[in-house]
Amino acid sequence: MAEYRLETPIPEEDARKLRVGDVVYLSGTIVTARDAAHRRVLEVLNKGEKLPIDLKGLAIYHCGPVIKKVGEEWQIFGGGPTTSTRMEIFEAEFIQKTGIRAVIGKGGMGDKTAEAMKRFGAFYATFPGGASALAIKAVRRVKEVFWLDLGIPEAMWVLEVENFGPLLVAIDSCGDNLHKKVSLKASEKLNSILKEI
Amino acid sequence: MSSVKLLEEGLFQLVKKTSVKLPDDVLTALRRAFETEESDLAKSQLEALLKDAELALKENLPICQDTGTPTFFVEIGENFPVRNLRPIFEEVIRKATQEIPLRPNAVNPFTGKNSGDNVGRFVPIIHYEIVPGDELTVKFMPKGGGSANTSRLYMISPGLGIRGVKEVVLRAVFEAGAKPCPPIIVGVGIGGAEDFAMVLAKKALFRRLDERNPDEKIAKLEEELFSALNSLGIGPMGVGGKITVLGVSIEWAHRHPASLPVGVCTMCWASRRGIAKFKRDGSYQILMP
Numbered sequence: 001m002a003e004y005r006l007e008t009p010i011p012e013e014d015a016r017k018l019r020v021g022d023v024v025y026l027s028g029t030i031v032t033a034r035d036a037a038h039r040r041v042l043e044v045l046n047k048g049e050k051l052p053i054d055l056k057g058l059a060i061y062h063c064g065p066v067i068k069k070v071g072e073e074w075q076i077f078g079g080g081p082t083t084s085t086r087m088e089i090f091e092a093e094f095i096q097k098t099g100i101r102a103v104i105g106k107g108g109m110g111d112k113t114a115e116a117m118k119r120f121g122a123f124y125a126t127f128p129g130g131a132s133a134l135a136i137k138a139v140r141r142v143k144e145v146f147w148l149d150l151g152i153p154e155a156m157w158v159l160e161v162e163n164f165g166p167l168l169v170a171i172d173s174c175g176d177n178l179h180k181k182v183s184l185k186a187s188e189k190l191n192s193i194l195k196e197i
Numbered sequence: 198m199s200s201v202k203l204l205e206e207g208l209f210q211l212v213k214k215t216s217v218k219l220p221d222d223v224l225t226a227l228r229r230a231f232e233t234e235e236s237d238l239a240k241s242q243l244e245a246l247l248k249d250a251e252l253a254l255k256e257n258l259p260i261c262q263d264t265g266t267p268t269f270f271v272e273i274g275e276n277f278p279v280r281n282l283r284p285i286f287e288e289v290i291r292k293a294t295q296e297i298p299l300r301p302n303a304v305n306p307f308t309g310k311n312s313g314d315n316v317g318r319f320v321p322i323i324h325y326e327i328v329p330g331d332e333l334t335v336k337f338m339p340k341g342g343g344s345a346n347t348s349r350l351y352m353i354s355p356g357l358g359i360r361g362v363k364e365v366v367l368r369a370v371f372e373a374g375a376k377p378c379p380p381i382i383v384g385v386g387i388g389g390a391e392d393f394a395m396v397l398a399k400k401a402l403f404r405r406l407d408e409r410n411p412d413e414k415i416a417k418l419e420e421e422l423f424s425a426l427n428s429l430g431i432g433p434m435g436v437g438g439k440i441t442v443l444g445v446s447i448e449w450a451h452r453h454p455a456s457l458p459v460g461v462c463t464m465c466w467a468s469r470r471g472i473a474k475f476k477r478d479g480s481y482q483i484l485m486p
Contacts, residue, residue: 021238036309066262066300077298078262080249083343083376107343107376108435128242128434129343129378130467131249132262151311152301166241168436179375182437186429190371193425197363 005163009057010101012121018169020176024125025165029143029158030059030104034082036154038090040147045097052146053158055098062087062105064153066132067142074142076159080132081106084124092116104167108179114171124171127164138164200278201285203479208289208335210483212267213297215337215471216259219250220485222406223382223443223468230380230433230440239438243380246433246466261467264299265339267321270400276331277477286323287316302342324396333475336403344381344465347373350395355457362387362459363422369461370426370442375435378465380443382406383426386460389450398460401446403470405486410447419445433466443468 001021006014008028018024031053033041044051066078084105087094091103091113101122103109106129117123127135143158170178227250231243253260267290273279293299294315303317304310315321328334349372351365366385373381386397409416422445432438443466452458472484 064262064300066259066264066298068295068298078259078264078300080262082263083346085376086346106378106434108374126434128245128249129375130261130263130341130465131245132260133253133256133258134245134249135262136258137252150309151304151313153311166245168238168241170436179435182431182435183374185437186371186374186431189429190367193367193428194364197360197367197425 008059010059011057012101015101015121015123016173018123018172019174020169020172020178022169023165024167024169025163026059026102026167027162027164028058028160030061030161030164031055032063032065032155032157032159033060034062034064034154035086036150037147037156038087038094040150041098042090042093051098053156055100057099057101059102059104060100061159062103065157067152067157074145076136076139076142078132079135079139079159080130081127081135083107084109088113095120095122108177109171110180114175114177117171117173118175121173123169123173125167126170127167135164138162200479203481204285204475205289207473207475207481207483208286209293211335211337211471211473212289212293214483214485215469216264216297216299216339217253217257218485219254219260219467220405220470223466224250226406226443227380227466230443233440234433234438236438238436239433239440242433242436259297259299260469261341261465262300263341263343264302265341265469266302266345267315268338268340269321270324270326270336270338270403272326272328272334274330274332275327277333283323286321290315290321331477335473335475337471337473338399338402339469341465341467344377344463347377347463348395348398349461350391351459351461352391353457353459355452355455357457359418361457363425365459366422366461367425367429369463371429373463374431377463378467379431379435380433380440380466382443382464382468383422383445384462384464385422385445385447386462387447387449387458388452389458390453390456391458393450394458394460395462397448397450398462401448402462402464402468403486404446406444415447415449419447
């Protein structure tokens with residue numbers, strides 16, 4: 001298990017060298033996107049229109065921050081990850097169409113995402129869920145926001161981060177999937193417990 | 198200060214304290230989990246959670262960015278002067294959203310529009326109960342969406358008995374996996390009906406982790422489920438490990454002869470709960486049970 005410091009835009013070879021269990025500290029630009037933003041990104045791209053920000057090589061972050069305008073500036077008060085599983089229905093197409101190299105979240109993702117990561121050279125990494133005050137230590141600045149009409153948690157917040165981590169690689173570009181492995185083992189265990197109770 | 202002002206002030210303090218401070222029994226359980234885990238991976242997750250709780254308290258920040266659906270359980274003493282409490286709760290939640298701040302989490306299911314202030318149709322959610330005495334007790338639980346999504350109601354055949362109850366609790370936690378931010382706390386409501394089993398399950402989460410159900414048989418069931426759930430091996434944040442749950446609390450009610458409702462309410466590690474007690478003159482006390 002290795003430790004890496006990566007910067008955005010992340011080159012494909014950097015994304016491809018990571019393996020499940022590696023730890024990443026990420027610097028540069030990350031963009032928050034949850035359910036509603038994923039849906040809109042795909043709607044915009046499928047209509048042949050342009051996104052307000054070019055996501056190629058960047059990292060998207062499954063996160064709905066606590067954010068408030070203080071004077072003229074947006075200030076962040078909390079920003080841990082949200083459950084990634086909800087975005088499974090969008091993520092493969094999202095990776096293919098935007099060219100992102102990293103997805104950051106928590107709770108794990110499924111086979112379709114893992115397959116897309118293998119095909120297009122991207123990785124999924126987790127930050128400890130709920131560790132909201134800790135996560136924002138890495139945020140240098142809230143650069144801008146798009147689609148605020150979706151509401152604060154669902155808008156696309158563009159964050160400048162420095163050494164955001166430790167991010168645990170949970171799906172790599174070989175398609176290896178940490179949470180799936182743990183779940184398979186738990187499933188065997190469940191079946192044996194159910195025989196005993 | 199008028200009693201309404203005192204009530205507003207007390208409720209605001211309740212919301213604030215609950216959002217930034219993790220109860221001490223939960224902290225203790227997380228520290229113990231850190232000691233128990235053997236892998237560096239599981240330990241690293243717990244270490245981050247402990248650091249987060251410490252940081253949130255020190256810097257007066259919400260423990261988790263998901264500051265939850267504001268939910269109150271209100272027990273009105275029969276001799277407490279009652280008024281319409283909803284406008285007071287709404288005002289407190291608006292102020293808390295702006296000042297703490299909290300994340301606005303009230304979304305219209307049809308339009309997708311976020312109200313922006315955590316106030317909406319039936320939100321904050323308020324459960325009322327009239328109890329003996331002359332105090333007003335307000336219990337607050339800001340529970341996040343991740344752990345709400347993995348909560349389950351099962352209506353099992355009464356013929357399956359308590360074995361059936363155990364099975365569905367195990368299935369619920371297995372299926373929840375990493376999603377509700379383990380190590381989680383599991384509230385179980387047995388009996389009642391399809392609505393009340395869930396209320397019981399959620400109320401069970403107000404119990405301290407170091408307290409068991411006063412009924413010895415039920416306490417034993419809690420302990421049995423606790424060790425069975427931990428043997429699933431899901432571990433902190435689902436990376437694998439010995440600690441998947443920090444506690445199991447069961448509450449129960451009589452059931453219909455044809456039904457055996459089982460509510461399973463999963464709660465993330467950031468198990469925030471607080472209680473405010475008001476006297477008739479408006480003076481109050483905030484407890485972190």
